[in-house]
Amino acid sequence: MMPRRHKPCFAALAACLIAGSAIVCVVCQDSQPDDIDSFVDKQNITLDQLNDECWVWKSTLWGAPVKDYSPISKRRVWLTDGCAEACQRHEQCKAWSFDWKGECFLLSNVTTLLKAGQSDLRNFAFVAQGKRGSRDCRPLDERRPCLEHNVKILWSDISYKYADANLTVEECRQACIKTVECRFFTLLALPGETRQCFLKNAGVNDNKLCSEYATSGFANGRDCGSPTEPLTPSEDDVKKLTSQQLFVSLDLLKKSYPPFPLFQEAYEKVNQCGCYREFTKPFYQEIEDDSEGDSEGEGDGEETKKPKTAPGSAVMLREIPTYLTPPRRCQLFCQADDRCQHWSTRWNRCFLWADVQRWLEGPDIPDLAGPKLCPRDKLEEGLRCDADFYRERYTPLSLFVLKVRDIRVPLGGSCPIEISWASLSWMLAAAILLLGTFVVAVISKVHFERRTNIVRVMIAAISMWDFLTDCAFVARSYEYAQLWVFWVGIFHLNLVIFSNSIALIYMTRSRDRQGHSFRKWMEQHQQYSHLGTLLVFVSSFLHLGVLHLFASRLFGWTLFSLEVHTKSLLTMEMLTLAEDVPQVALQAYVLLNQGSGGGGIPSVTLVSILTSIFQILKLLLFLLKYAMHSIFPSVATKSASRTAASSFAPSLRYGHSSDSEDFGGGAERTVSKTTASDMSLVKAANEQQGGP
Template sequence: MRALLLVCLISGCPPFMRRGGAFRMVQEPDGGCVEDSRRSSDCSDEDHVTVAPPANATCYEWDYTYEGFDLPDELGLGHTVARPYDCQRGCASNERCVGWTHSKIEGCYLKSSNAGRKPMPPNKTETQENWFVSGDKFSTDCDRGSLVSPCYEYNVACITGWARSHYREGMANVTLEECHDLCRGVPMCTVFAWHHRYPRDMKVYENMCILCNNKDRKICTPGAIMGQVEGRDCGPPASITFPPQPLPPLTEDGMHGKLADPAKYWGLPTDSNARALGKEGTAEELAYQRGDLGVPSFLSKPLRYGVTVNDTDNNVYYHLENCGCYHLGVQPDPKSSTLLASMKLQLYPAEQCQQLCQEDAQCEAFTSSFFVCLLWKDVSKWVLDQVEPIVVSGPKWCPAALIDAGYSCSIEHYRARFSSWALLFLYVPSDVTMPYGQSCPFHIDVGVIAFLMVACVLLLTAGGLAWHSRRRHGNTVVWRVMVATVAMLGTVFQLAFAAFLFVDSYKGWLVYVTMIHLICMVLFNEVVVILKNLNWVMSDPSYRQWFDSSSTSPDRRTFKLQGSDRGRGHGTLLKKAVTWCTVENRLSGSTSTPPDEDEDELDKDEDEDEPFTINFPIDLLSDATVFPPSLVLHHHQEQDEQQPARPEVEPHEHPHGDEAILSVQSVDDATPPGTHSLPTFSASLDDSFGVSTDMLVKEPHRGAEIRASDSLEWEEGRGLMFVLFASFFSISVLHVCWSNLWSRAFFAIPVASDAFVSLELLSLVGSLPMLAIQACAVFLSSSDGFLAAYVPPVTLTCLVLSAINVVGVLVRFVWWLVARRQPPKGK
């Protein structure tokens, strides 16, 4: 019978069955094997090499149990083994064992006798399934013929053994076959690792055997051989040399704690800033952003040693995932690295510890040892480990994982693929990855075009309004309106630029620098403009009048000159009214009033056609104040307070010959209704009020000689308010104050425009940094977000407006310098 069994195992058995321990081979008509879920999902065939059965082996008895006669467990938790084969070999290594029983749920039990043999059919419920199989000390599974015997794996080792094994620390100075035999004698041992060199207790041991219980927990280790308990030695492939040259800490004793050279260990980052450590990337990684060209070399470097990994299911060798990423006897330097967490694990795979590291944003590397997982950050150095337990360490991301993840369609990729200038137009997607060798999407950002169109429409609108104002009033300076509009838009779009940076990324120094710059620019502009206005108020009486203009009644606009003599002994300040005369009346000496205008003309806008009266506190005018002989004015003395408020006083001759001074009369009567012409002043008036005669211009429609500022209708003290509000955006916005736009007083500062040329240079304090910030966003932005995480769509519009502002200020200043050096015409 035993001879028949051997023949059956070698050449195949016919399909027959025998009760009790007889053969039971089931085949389908086409010759294929039928999987039996009670026993194993493996189905042997002629292409698989199976484990040789023991000598004089009997067959397993399925659906039988041996009750009683249990032996104590002395071989490492034999009752927890998963396969009948492991239970049988545990019995074979025990001298007292006669038979065994294995249950799917209860595990393995070694028996000193099989006298309790009885049938035990399978028990299947909705939640679980249980079955029993028993056998003699030397037996084999006749149903499948035997287990498949895989080849050993070279330069591969299982991770450190479990703590409850009799050989948990391993055994030194044993041969490869002896190591295999040790594993056969321990039911829980399913895998063993034989190391040509192994570090321990500050020493390097040779021919070390370590027993493991999981064939899937393994790493690539040079100089190691891993085999399954049912495996066989097929020898190293011809393509590799075994054992390879050892690396520290396997080279000599006493190397524990010494620094390790990361360059010697494949897959271990050589730079503390490497992406595999969870940081931004090394210089080499950052320099390679063309993932569309293929996998980079630093991720696809070959191992310095060959690896053969056996795929039991397919009976082929394959490349182990993350091979070379995990390292035995190398760990982050505890002195320079920071320990994030120390966690207890029920399992001991390096992959599980690495996964925990990947889930922690701060983790850069991990260390796994005896069901303990350590997570590290701030890793910049690696050290060697020669003290038990020997650790297995690795980076946060292995090269294979980075290749599988593909490359990011980041801002660096588009910059490397096109140029930094292209970022002004391109849409850069967020959180989009592509497989290596494939191109990222290419799209034009419609937001860029939208912002440019908005800026152009606003500029054209401002230009159209200025042109319309020039056609209506004749003296509007269109180019100043355009310059002011460009300066204002530049600041408004800079605010939008800062808002985009904050809302979309809210990280990076550039967003904070932009906000601080805007605040400082506003404060600088306001302080400079206030100081300049104070200087103009103190030095230019005409600007002081413009600055202090206010209203004493809702129907009149007046000048109030705040003199030092105001209020001296006067209870009520009388006002001296000025009558009006045209050029023709002045030349003829006539005092006739201007002709009345039509009622339609009187019904025009109040700001344009309301009678204009210049009123001064009388105590500010001295007796020396004289007017040209063309102005026929009368002087009246102040009456008593009990007299009517507005007396009529007869004019009289003044000692100054044909010159006359102002007379006191009713303010309402002093100004003819509907008049538009302002009085002309002689040189003697210039001396009294400090008004420069070069401010006189010709009114084109009246022919009267008037001041440019006085030809405009005065607002109620709004000049300085407008100046401060305009300078909030930019000093260059104050161009509109010299533009005479719509004949508004606060659009016609009564100060020569030359005084603004040097002031406008200070606008570069805001424009130049603004331009530099926008350029930094284009050329220095990156996906790590240190300065900026992306280029906002408004950046192109901001750059154009800022460049126009800067160039315009410089050109206007140079033009002014050149004009000053040229001699006046006619000389």
């Protein structure tokens, strides 16, 4: 005769014959154990192959039951020791098996050994089998584990008989041994109150909570003493974090330990020890709402009317049905929801909350609550090596030269320090460009063309580099989480090119002296007209930088030195300044959001900073140049007169040479016009100074 749970499924077999379904038959024949999935290894075995001395845990036996067999229910035997004792008392019993349900099977012979899996965690520790006369050979700490002080077992209560009996710890343990199905117990000894003893049939670590004045343990456990001092971080961890100046991580590490005494072993077993709060839940109160038409998704039959809550109530995001679900699982639900900030749970429900304004506390509240992330969660995530870390650990300027990977390293590890060669190359190229531009302008002014405007040459270089950095900013922002920054930047660049083109067309087609000079130059140099037009309109793409070079008379190259009036050039520069404002605003937004949050693209931030620096330098040069013409007119006039007088002879020479080459017989006429123009400029300057 086989054990009751191993009998063939006669009713199911009849159904197979009636329905003609071979699949159902196969399933029935292979389902002799009620939970075959909990066994991952099945092998044949004989009685002689069993261990003669020790019990074997996490496995069960199949075989022939003793005569007149009836499985011993968990109402009679609820501990492994009781099943072994029952086999010892029965004459025909050769082996016993205590399965995951808590039933005890006495066998006269064995045929199959099944090693248990992990499907049932609650009673997994009680799965065992053994030969008659064998014993529990486990170490003492496993056979009779120490009681856990300041640890409470949640739920799984089977009796409240001793809740107000004011028992001691040992009396509560003895009461558990005598109570049917009791395997664990918890004693609450709050100061000034009656000691409460709760008997439980399960005590897995996931359902344990660090709670002061509570003592929990196994029915056959033993008292190994009570902790006397609260736990603190190890000296090695403190030194390691202090040496790296990781004070935020050190503070989290200290907060991860509860403020009351606890053994290290208990602290490591209990999930988020000291982070969860008992008898606590957010304030949430629904009130009657007589209004109509406020339902969500009305008419589709799926959405229900959103309840109206009292002022100060928290926002309930979700209510998840559960049954004896560990608090940690409810917290993981909260961590999976971006909106969730806190959670609360009871034995059959898990609630996710947001915008909690106040909490309700009291012994009559059965809920347990906690935050989305506990200190240990943050520590397990590791140290985040983002822009904020490098800015705080070193200096804000470190972002210019360090590569920020935005990664996490384990607690106590150090963030990598790598040089960003791309950033250094970019800054080096900018420095070489600006320095080279200044040197070239000085050489041009000293050796070639005294009327070379150094400030304007520098503005030209800064304008062109500014536009390139704008393009780099837009290109790198494509990797940014907020893609709209990229599209706004693209729109702005196109708008800049369009507005600059319109301004140049207006300048070249105008009837004033500037437009007349441009058209006259084009008529005189028809062989260079296409090149000149191309270079002029390249200014639209290089932020009017080429136009500044035209107006600077660099190297005295009259071929590309257009007669651009100061007022017209000022208009162009104010246009570029107006175009820079949206770009600076966009870069400031990216800098503030990415810089403060450490969210991930320091390269874009670096380009933003460089671009903003160039724009500020350009603005300062604008102000400096026009301050000389407006605030200090006498200085500007003297400078103009000196420049005109000193360049009179060179201008005559360059004008004669150029005109004679380009126009042949009309050279003398060109020289006389140039001389008269320069002499009138000197005379006007002398009159403004008050004398010849």
